[in-house]
Amino acid sequence: MEGRRKFIKLSVLSTIASLPLTGYPKTPFASSGNAPVQYKPQVLSTWNHGMPANDKAWEVLGSGGTILDAVEQGVMVTENDLSNLSVGLQGLPDREGIVTLDASIMKGDGSCGAVAFVRQVKHPISLARKVMEKTPHVMIVGEGARQFALSEGMPMEAETLSPNAKEAYDRWKEKANYQPIINIENHDTIGMIGLDKDGSMAGSCTTSGLAYKMHGRVGDSPIIGAGLFVDDTVGAATATGLGEEVIRICGAFLIVELMRQGRTPQEACEEAVKRAVAKSKDLENTQIGFLAMNKEGSFGAHAIRPGFNFAQHHQNGRKLIDSGSWFK
Numbered sequence: 001m002e003g004r005r006k007f008i009k010l011s012v013l014s015t016i017a018s019l020p021l022t023g024y025p026k027t028p029f030a031s032s033g034n035a036p037v038q039y040k041p042q043v044l045s046t047w048n049h050g051m052p053a054n055d056k057a058w059e060v061l062g063s064g065g066t067i068l069d070a071v072e073q074g075v076m077v078t079e080n081d082l083s084n085l086s087v088g089l090q091g092l093p094d095r096e097g098i099v100t101l102d103a104s105i106m107k108g109d110g111s112c113g114a115v116a117f118v119r120q121v122k123h124p125i126s127l128a129r130k131v132m133e134k135t136p137h138v139m140i141v142g143e144g145a146r147q148f149a150l151s152e153g154m155p156m157e158a159e160t161l162s163p164n165a166k167e168a169y170d171r172w173k174e175k176a177n178y179q180p181i182i183n184i185e186n187h188d189t190i191g192m193i194g195l196d197k198d199g200s201m202a203g204s205c206t207t208s209g210l211a212y213k214m215h216g217r218v219g220d221s222p223i224i225g226a227g228l229f230v231d232d233t234v235g236a237a238t239a240t241g242l243g244e245e246v247i248r249i250c251g252a253f254l255i256v257e258l259m260r261q262g263r264t265p266q267e268a269c270e271e272a273v274k275r276a277v278a279k280s281k282d283l284e285n286t287q288i289g290f291l292a293m294n295k296e297g298s299f300g301a302h303a304i305r306p307g308f309n310f311a312q313h314h315q316n317g318r319k320l321i322d323s324g325s326w327f328k
């Protein structure tokens with residue numbers, strides 16, 4: 001069991017491809033202890049690909065959309081991005097060469113929906129929203145989720161790997177051993193959390209999950225409380241990185257509960273990272289990044305190791321910010 005777990009960690013960490021670097025302004029993150037900065041409305045997203053996703057979310061908010069519309073349509077940009085190998089149908093497949101997607105969406109009033117282990121669905125985030133709005137359930141998985149998407153007339157795609165994913169998968173199949181690349185940078189799950197001018201919050205999280213995972217593996221991203229949690233009486237949090245380690249500590253829920261008890265978003269993210277570090281079975285090969293915002297519009301982020309960043313959009317601008325980390 002331990003061997004298999006390690007294999008999965010090593011295989012994903014070794015095979016994630018980079019997005020092209022862009023010319024976004026970069027800002028080192030002010031860690032806890034600094035005076036809190038607050039923005040309302042505000043949209044935050046994980047990684048570089050959060051910049052175009054935030055742009056879309058902002059546009060949706062500006063044209064009268066709700067914060068839920070904004071976080072859905074924002075991450076759809078990433079789901080559509082053919083250069084992205086970790087979100088959407090163009091992402092890296094599992095060990096059998098099959099792309100399976102996970103996504104969740106949540107409103108600050110506790111409404112939520114999720115899909116996991118779903119194939120062929122172009123926009124899993126929209127399917128998660130349909131689960132939330134059109135069914136009595138929170139999560140639908142696998143073939144049932146695919147059937148639901150078909151019955152809703154959602155866009156579907158044939159099950160062929162994108163050229164980039166196929167090339168990476170073919171390369172992966174040639175080797176039995178992988179060297180981990182510990183410093184995961186700019187190429188991961190997108191988690192987005194947003195706050196509108198009236199204080200309503202929503203979040204979304206969508207991913208193709210760990211590359212070369214076992215068929216049927218589900219990560220933290222579609223699990224409410226692990227990869228995403230939103231309570232607009234307190235705040236919102238999302239996670240990226242090795243899902244098994246996030247699920248173990250109920251990462252996003254933990255951060256929101258810590259904020260409820262009075263921690264700042266930054267302090268809450270740092271505490272969650274500490275918990276993950278304490279529980280980790282293989283710290284040297286693990287990366288997790290957390291991103292949080294409270295209902296006042298203060299924000300925070302923290303990761304196990306350097307390399308995690310997040311995109312921020314508010315009325316005074318848009319930027320990419322480097323997160324602090326437990327390992328320096």
Ligand code: SD4
Pocket residue numbers: 188189207208209210218219220221239240241242243244
């Ligand atoms: C998962 N947290 O499936 C997601 C994917 C990710 O680095 O963020 N991978 O575990």
